[in-house]
Amino acid sequence: MTDCIFCKIVDSKIPSSKVYEDKDFLAFLDIMPVNKGHVLVIPKKHYVNLFDIPEEVLADLIKIVKKVAGAVKSGVNADGINLMQSNGVPAGQEVMHIHFHIMPRFKEDELKHWPRKKYVDSEMDEYKDLIKKFLE
DSSP: OTTOHHHHHHTTSSOOOEEEEOSSEEEEEOSSOSSTTOEEEEESSOOOSTTTSOHHHHHHHHHHHHHHHHHHHHHTTOSEEEEEOOOSGGGTOOSSSOOEEEEEEOTTSOOOOOOOOOOOTTHHHHHHHHHHTTTO
């Protein structure tokens, strides 16, 4: 995809700070990091999101994510790591090329998790049933 910024990074049309590369995957520093050391991991082939990528490619991708996450944690001496992968604009996906964020976290970084909601009455059973019917 010629208009995809990540495809342009793969094709070296846009510079990046690569931390890992093999024939199928690339990991590079995010230019707008949550914390310094924030890395994006992508397949070199263009897939839009989790629902588009073949399972065998996703399986290989998550192995690279794990490897790079360990390097990020050790490299920046992080107290923890957040992984994030968004699917669709309403979920916060800004680049329509599947990618995982590896975000180093520190005890004193003051980052907060998103707000949480509660189920009321029988809502939990209703939602459980809505989801389960698509897994049968």
